[in-house]
Amino acid sequence: MGWTLQSDDKDVRRGIGKRGIVSYTHSRACHCLISKSNPEKTLSFFVLHVITRINYGQSVNISGLAGAVSLAGSGGGLWSVEGGNWQMAAGLINRSEVVLHLHEEIESISYLGDVYELNSTKGKSYNCQVAVVATPLDELNIIFDPAISIPPRKLQHTYATFVRGLLNPAYFGLDSLSDIPELVGTTETADVPFSSISILKQHEKDMTYKIFSCEPLADALLEDIFSVRVETIKINWAAYPHYQAPETYAPFILDGKHLYYVNAFENAASTMETSAVAAENIARLILSRLSQQVHYSSTNLKSFTSDSSKLHVEL
Incomplete structure (x- = not known):
């Protein structure tokens, strides 16, 4: 009996709608997104494997929802901001008119009964009525008083290596540079040291390549992969x-009061878009809980009340 990958994102959305989004975080992607109907098992399975490796650096054993998000990011219609996507965050910060403290980390967050006290690495303290944690806590050492409890979660490290130069066709068993595709995707195999290699930018005489890998790439290996290497930047x-799967989640409210955690949502899927949705939902939750009854509406937003059951459904 063969397997076939669901044909397009409409099929994926239809399947998720029938089963429910949460159920897709309880099963592996290979079980949720591949149906047993087509003899081309190997092709379907390996295509999904390549896509999840490129987007999440992981195999088809990731959750079904994360796998579906990977598929959504593999089709057409993708976009980027000219000059860099960082401008989205910069624009939001400028529009919000907040005071931004750069190069300053928070070491501890304490609840003092009516306010939260945030202490920074620069020896400064900030008091606030509401505190929102908008960064993964899994590899940080922020001290919370009282202590909080969240499920253990391991982060997947992707090593991004940017190389300006030219690939070596011989490394790929090919005769010429033109034979190498613009995107080289791989499956999880011990003797393949990278997840993907893609062309980031074409120059007059060479290229800028982006390499994703699960381990750092040694310079000796890069010398084999590239026939010409002008500049290299490595990021962990x-x-x-x-x-x-099955995924477990940290609470969005860490202390039952007004200490919120945006990144709890990332156990479902991790993208710029889903993070924006999670952030908006936290903002709505704050407004709803700060007031006995808040009606917050616009052309795209629904009204919310302090009814906790309704909030759970909407959020």
Whole structure:
């Protein structure tokens, strides 16, 4: 009996709608997104494997929802901001008119009965009525008083290596540079040291390549992969959770009061878009809980009340 990958994102959305989003975090992607109907088992399975490796650095054993998000990011219609996607965050910060403290980390968060006290690495203290943690806590050492409890979660580190130069066709068993595709994807195999190699930018005489890998790439290996290497930049990136179905979640409210955690959502899926949704939901939750009854509406937003059951459904 063969397996076939669901044909497009409409099929994926239809399947998720029938089963429910939460159920897709309880099963592995290979079980949720591949149906037993087509003799081309190997092709379907390996295509999904390559996609999840490129987008999450992990195999088809990730959760079904994370796998579906990987598929959504593999099709057409993708976009980027000219000059860099960092401008999205910069624009939001500028529009919010907040005071931004750069190069300053929070060491501890204490609840003093009516306010939270945040102490920074620069010896400064900040008092606030509401505190929102918008960074993964898994590899940080922030001290909470009273202590909080969240399920253990391992982050998946992706090593991003940017190389300006030219690939070596011989490394790939090919005769010429033109034979190498613009995107080289791989499956999880011990003797393949990278997840993907893609062309980031074309220059007059060479290229800038982006390489994703689960381990740092040694310079000796890069000398084999590239025939010409002009410049190399390496980044160790704690990119997303290491998905393992069934997923467990940290609470969005860490202390039952007004200490909130945006990144609890990342156990479902981790993208810029889903993080934006999680952040908006936290903002709505804050407004709803600070007031006995808040009606917050616009052309795209629903009204919310302090009814906790309704909040759970909406959020």
